[in-house]
Amino acid sequence: MMTDNPLLPLRDKITALDKQLLTLIAQRRELSNQVVNTKINANIPVRDLERERILVKTLIETGKQFALDELFIKRLYQVIIEDSVLLQQRLLQQHLNHDVIKSAKIAFLGPKGSYSHSAMRRYAANHFDQIEESSCSSFKDIFEKVEKADVDFGVVPIENSSSGSINEVYDLLQKTNLHIIGEISLPIDHCILANKQATLDEIDTVYSHPQPFQQCTNFLEKYTHWKIIYCDSTSSAMETVAKQNKTNVAAIGNKDGGELYGLQVLEHNFANQKENITRFIILARQAINVSDQISAKTTILMKTGQQAGALVDALLVLRNHNIAMTKLESRPIHGNPWEEMFYIDLQGNLDSIVMQQALKELSTITLFLKVLGCYPSDNVAQ
Numbered sequence: 513m514m515t516d517n518p519l520l521p522l523r524d525k526i527t528a529l530d531k532q533l534l535t536l537i538a539q540r541r542e543l544s545n546q547v548v549n550t551k552i553n554a555n556i557p558v559r560d561l562e563r564e565r566i567l568v569k570t571l572i573e574t575g576k577q578f579a580l581d582e583l584f585i586k587r588l589y590q591v592i593i594e595d596s597v598l599l600q601q602r603l604l605q606q607h608l609n610h611d612v613i614k615s616a617k618i619a620f621l622g623p624k625g626s627y628s629h630s631a632m633r634r635y636a637a638n639h640f641d642q643i644e645e646s647s648c649s650s651f652k653d654i655f656e657k658v659e660k661a662d663v664d665f666g667v668v669p670i671e672n673s674s675s676g677s678i679n680e681v682y683d684l685l686q687k688t689n690l691h692i693i694g695e696i697s698l699p700i701d702h703c704i705l706a707n708k709q710a711t712l713d714e715i716d717t718v719y720s721h722p723q724p725f726q727q728c729t730n731f732l733e734k735y736t737h738w739k740i741i742y743c744d745s746t747s748s749a750m751e752t753v754a755k756q757n758k759t760n761v762a763a764i765g766n767k768d769g770g771e772l773y774g775l776q777v778l779e780h781n782f783a784n785q786k787e788n789i790t791r792f793i794i795l796a797r798q799a800i801n802v803s804d805q806i807s808a809k810t811t812i813l814m815k816t817g818q819q820a821g822a823l824v825d826a827l828l829v830l831r832n833h834n835i836a837m838t839k840l841e842s843r844p845i846h847g848n849p850w851e852e853m854f855y856i857d858l859q860g861n862l863d864s865i866v867m868q869q870a871l872k873e874l875s876t877i878t879l880f881l882k883v884l885g886c887y888p889s890d891n892v893a894q
C-alpha cells in the first residue's frame with residue numbers, strides 16, 4: 513500500500529517560501545536596474561564598496577535576531593551583490609556602446625558540452641537575446657572564424673588556476689588583429705565520465721583535451737596504468753567514449769556535457785587546486801568602449817629590448833602611474849629565438865589619463881607595444 517510521504521506538507525511550505533524569495537530577489541534586481549539609470553544621469557560609479565560594507569554589516573546584525581550565521585549571510589550577499597553589480601555594468605556598457613545586440617553568432621571549442629561551450633552560453637545569456645552557436649575543432653579555427661567574419665565573436669580559455677596560462681591562445685593573440693572585449697571566469701569541476709555499467713576499476717583508457725590532464729596530475733598519479741589519449745576538446749572526448757560504448761573507457765569533462773552524451777560520473781572534483789577556475793576571453797573584430805563608471809581591465813602586448821633591466825624599466829612606468837598589474841605572461845616570439853613577448857593585464861580603463869600617459873611613456877622605451885583590448889572586469893570581489 514502506498515503511504516503518503518510525511519515530508520510533503522513541510523516541503524510544500526519550503527517551496528512556497530522559495531518562490532517568495534525569488535520574487536523578492538527579482539524585485540531587488542529591478543531596483544538595481546533603476547539605480548543604474550540614476551548613476552548614468554549623475555555620472556556616479558557603479559561600485560560603492562562603502563555602501564556594500566554597511567549593508568552587509570547591518571544584515572549580519574539583523575540576521576543575529578533570527579539566529580542566522582554571519583558567514584552564511586556574507587556568502588549569500590556576496591552572490592546577490594555580485595549579480596547586482598554585473599547587471600549594472602552590463603546596462604551601462606550597453607548604454608555607452610549603443611549596442612543592444614539581439615542576435616550574435618559565436619564560435620567556441622566544441623562540440624557541444626565542452627567547458628568553452630558552457631562559458632560561451634553563460635556570457636551570451638547576459639549579453640544577447642539570441643545566439644547561433646558555431647562549434648570549432650581548434651583555438652586557431654575560432655580566431656580565423658572571427659577574423660573572416662564567419663562569426664561575430666569567439667570565446668577562448670586564456671588561463672586556469674591549476675595549470676596556468678593556455679600558451680596556444682597567447683601565441684594566437686600575438687598574430688591577430690582581433691580585440692578582447694570581455695572576460696568570464698568559470699568554476700571547473702572535472703569528472704571521470706564513463707558509459708553506464710562501467711566502474712572505476714575497469715577503466716584503462718582516458719580521453720580528454722590536454723588541459724584537464726595538466727590540471728589533474730595529482731589525481732592521475734593514482735592511476736598510472738591508464739592510457740591517456742588527447743582529443744581536440746573535452747566534448748569530443750565524451751563523444752568518442754559514448755560512441756565506443758565500452759566499459760573500459762572514460763573521458764574527463766564536465767557533468768552537464770556528460771549528460772548530453774549519456775555518460776555517468778564515476779569521480780569528480782579532483783583537480784590539483786580545489787578551487788579550479790578557468791578564465792575565458794571574448795574576441796571581436798571591433799574594440800569596445802568601457803565606461804569610466806565601472807571597473808575595467810586593459811590587456812597589452814609588448815616587447816622590450818634585451819638590455820639588462822629593460823622589463824623592470826617598463827614595469828616601473830606602470831608603478832609610477834599607480835597602475836596595478838593583474839597578470840604578466842611571457843611567450844617566445846616565433847622566428848626570433850630567445851626573444852620574448854610580454855602580455856600584461858592592467859587594472860584600469862584605456863581611456864583614462866593615467867593609462868594614456870603610461871602607454872605613451874611605455875611606447876618610448878619598448879620595441880613594440882599593442883593594446884589587445886579594454887573590457888569590463890568580471891571580478892566583483894568585495
Ligand SMILES: C=C(O[C@@H]1C=C(C(=O)O)C=C[C@H]1O)C(=O)O
Nearest residue numbers: 544547558559560563564593596
Ligand atoms: C545597488 C547599488 O549598486 C551597487 C550594488 C549594491 C547592491 O546590490 O546592494 C550596492 C552598492 C553598489 O556597489 C547601489 O549603489 O546602491
